[in-house]
Amino acid sequence: MKNVRYEEDGVATAVGAIFAILIFIFLLSLFITSYVPAEMKTYEEQYASGITNDMMQFTSALSMLSLNYNQGESVSVNFDLQSGYIPLFTTPTVGEMSLSSATQGGNGYITVENSTMNVGAGGVLTIASNDRYFVDQSLTYEFSTIFYEQVHTNPLINSSLQSDLIQVGPPVNGTINLSINLFNLMGGPLNLSSLSSFGLSITAISRSSTIMVGNFTLTYSSALGEQLYNTLKEELATITDVSTGYTAEGGGLSQVSVNTDSIPILVTVSVVSVMLSVNG
Secondary structure (H helix, E strand, O other), rough: OOOOOOOOHHHHHHHHHHHHHHHHHHHHHHHHHHHHHHHHHHHHHHHHHHHHHHHHHHHHHHHHHOOOOOOOOOEEEEEEEEEEOOOOOOOOEEEEEEEOOOOOOOOOEEEEOOOOEEEEEEEEEEEEEEOOOOOEEEEEEEEOOEEEEEEOOOOOOEEEEOOOOEEEEEEOOEEEEEEEEEEEEEOOOEOOOOOOOEEEEEEEEEEEEEEEEEOOEEEEOOOHHHHHHHHHHHHHOOOOOEEEEEEEEEHEEEEEEOOOOOOEEEEEEEEEEEEEEEEE
């Protein structure tokens, strides 16, 4: 009968190799489940802050074209819809930009009217961050205002980051002086997801201004609903003699009435039409 040879050194080597593999798998799992999400959350937070700054630059560019209007003048705003990432373990988080040029009665359309005049403009620019680890959010430029919303939250978390829709001026000839800025965004519809920076070119093509006296009504179509009304109330809160009212109608239309019983309201409505195009 042949003797079976037994070597403990070989067993120890095999067991050691198995433990080494298990330790490697454990460390890799720890890396993937702990470090990667934490690092990606940091990247996405920086990316979310970046697109907010880009949107602020966009509104500043519109204001510049409006204040220093020259026919055909253009500026370019850089946007980056991509977050950082960890090679081999993650891919970049890519956001989405959409642009819709509104028509009367469509989403993003607003009119300012009283008994004698009616002025309208519209258009919506939206950026959705599509975050996977950080708070998912969207930024919407509509009605000369940047609206912020955290997506898929209950209750809904939203606010207006910056609003240039109505400015309250000093009284003029015994009237309450208000200025309303409307931007008519032209171009699109556009839906863009980008893995690199791109430039959004903005060209001012026309400008008009209308002055009206008396009470007025803003009629708008937007998914923002009462959020816009709350922003307007805040902007008009410094005027004690003005009252506002809100009415939500069907088809996404809402109305905000601004009126006073004793002092006429002098309203200056400025409409700037701009053409938007993407330069990759």
